[in-house]
Amino acid sequence: MTSKIDFSKLERLTPRADSWDKVCARLDAEAHATPAGKIISIKSWYSAIPIAASFALVALTALMPALNNRADSTETISINSSAPSEVLSWYSSLGNSTSDDFDTLEESVGFSYLIKE
């Protein structure tokens, strides 16, 4: 049986007079809630993180030579110009001795040199 149900006697509603205005107000509110500056949505953060990591890597690569240059430019102080005579004589005699005993520097001299340094 395919004869239709008669809906003609049922009430047909008409949208309320202010419904369209409410739709417009909601659309306007949505438009204001998404300002132009808010370009990066939450989803796009997923792609923003690897991009930021790439930038950081490039920046580090660029900074590395500069850091190396700075390290090279550090002043090297010769032991000859700063150490006392006891330390110098001990230092120059290292490896020259024929004995197997290790020629140690006197503790007090070594400490005073290190403290000075």
Add this chain to the structure above:
Amino acid sequence: MDDKVIIQHLIGGSREALAMLWQAHSKNVLNLAFRMLKDRDQAEDILMDVFVQVPKAIQGFQGKSALNTWLYRLTVNACLMKLRAEKRHRELEEEHLDTIIEEALGTGETASTFDPALLEKGLAELPAETRSMLWLKDAEDMDVKDLAEIYDMPEGTIKARLSRARHFVRDYLKERKNHD
């Protein structure tokens, strides 16, 4: 204005195109929502929700169906979501409906003798989806093909559901009149 032109303007964000869509379809959307939800205020809310949703949703519209079919699909989905959220979608499960129909087979009531108030009650016994389907077919004269698109079901299923729903409504009316 042609549907295609309206769609183009809607995709471009035209408020005038949305107003034209409102003029042409808001009444149908409201009545469809009312048939599903049985509540005037909720139907108005759905109407507004659907039209607020249109400017974004239209961006994904491929133009494979008619604009009104697409709009009804949005409406049906919005109503189903509301019904599910409110857990009111247990009015009459399909199995329950089948049992009732099997128990009350038999026709004879002609459409012209329907009492509108009783018809409302009979329709209220149907599941929301089936009720809206019956409304779109018999009151809005939509094709089964369009209904299949709106409800995402095979045409055969739509036809079977419509047939069972009509049987159910007629039997309901007959039964109630016999009781009076």
